[in-house]
């Protein structure tokens with residue numbers, strides 16, 4: 536079923552849920568404060584119920600703070616394996632349910 540102007544997908548864009556993939560794509564806009572208020576609320580809503588994304592956003596936040604403050608030294612290097620684990624967890628939780 537299509538709407539007369541063919542904007543069928545817009546209905547989904549306004550769904551009050553966010554996919555984990557969206558969180559990954561928009562984490563920088565969120566942390567930089569470049570997201571509009573509505574999106575921020577939806578984003579935060581998702582973080583409340585999604586631990587992998589919560590961990591991912593916290594991780595990115597730390598990373599950005601480190602880069603910004605340039606207090607980055609060899610001891611505070613983040614292991615690539617941790618990043619990998621988080622991204623994997625997000626991918627898994629983002630898989631469509633199989634029937």
Ligand SMILES: [Zn+2]
Nearest residue numbers: 554555585588
């Ligand atoms: Zn998520």
